[in-house]
Amino acid sequence: MNQAYTIFGALGSGSVPVEATLTLLGQPYSVVEAPTWEGEAQRAKVAGVNPLKQIPALVTPDGETITESAAILIWLADRFPQARLAPSLDSPLRGQFLRWMVFVPAAIYSLFWVRDDPSRLAGPDAELGARIKAATADRIADCWGMMESQLDPGRYLLGDELTVLDLYVAVVSRWGSRRKRFYAVAPRMGEVVRRVDADPRLEAFWAERFPFVDGWESRGAAG
Ligand SMILES: N[C@@H](CCC(=O)N[C@@H](CS)C(=O)NCC(=O)O)C(=O)O
The missing domain is CATH 3.40.30.10 (Glutaredoxin)
Incomplete structure (x- = not known):
């Protein structure tokens, strides 16, 4: 073993x-x-x-x-x-925890399969590839906006305790436009992910595995 x-x-x-x-x-x-x-x-x-x-x-x-x-x-x-990184099975928060833990990969993460390489759907048609990239960026922003409208965050997305959902969103939200659009459509979730970024228990970890290089939040393309 x-x-x-x-x-x-x-x-x-x-x-x-x-x-x-x-x-x-x-x-x-x-x-x-x-x-x-x-x-x-x-x-x-x-x-x-x-x-x-x-x-x-x-x-x-x-x-x-x-x-x-x-x-x-x-x-x-x-x-x-x-x-306590997830609401317990009998917690009133369990349903919403599972809801958003499934929503993030189903609605958002899965779109990166095509965004990372639009030719997977568009073939060699570069113009179609660019349209797919723009349309999926819009869809991702819409999905973050929908999530924002349905949540009532405290210090963290589901209340005042950090869960794996916060870690998940803190990472997935950095892909694409490096949170530029995320902050615009999901300002309250934006406050939460900044809190996760600043968690002292993870300072060395973030620096090693997803560094916050200067200006990262405002760089990048349309996303
Ligand atoms: N549904 C999978 C998606 C995993 C995924 O798309 N991973 C990316 C890297 S972040 C990958 O390996 N992409 C390569 C590929 O799809 O060919 C999950 O939630 O773990």
């Missing part, structure tokens, strides 16, 4: 909220760095644990492999309930 968790992941990717969760939990883990968007050699590193060749994939100390970022995050939070 392995002693620690192994994460197949990459800097700035969907593995980062999983790594942040394990950091907060104080659980030992190692990362197999595999930026899958960089080509077949990187994708091949992941093929053995995820036939879709996507990250993140978590291999547990028992040797079980779990893919799908939201499933991994929920599983970890439930596995260590004393850390």
Whole structure:
């Protein structure tokens, strides 16, 4: 039996909220760095644990492999309930927690499959690719705006306790326009993710795994 968790992941990717969760939990883990968007050699590193060749994939100390970022995050939070990184099964917040934990990958994260490489749908048609990129940016902004309208955040998205949902949104919101549009359509969620960015327990972690380089929030394309 392995002693620690192994994460197949990459800097700035969907593995980062999983790594942040394990950091907060104080659980030992190692990362197999595999930026899958960089080509077949990187994708091949992941093929053995995820036939879709996507990250993140978590291999547990028992040797079980779990893919799908939201499933991994929920599983970890439930596995260590004393850390209170998710509302408990009988909490009145549980339904909304599950709702948004599914919404983020279903409505938003999944669009990056085509945004990362629009030719996956557009083929060699560059103009169509550009239209897909713009339309998916609008859709992502609409989805963040819808989430903002449905939530009533406290210090964190579901109230005053940090959950894995906050870690998840803090990372996914940085893709594309580097939160430029996110802050515009979701100002209250924006306050929450800035609080997560500034969490002293994660300062060294963010610097290593998703650095806040100068001006990152205002750089980038349409998103
Ligand atoms: N549904 C998956 C999506 C994972 C995903 O799209 N990962 C990206 C990196 S952040 C990836 O590996 N992309 C390469 C590809 O799809 O070919 C999840 O939530 O974990």
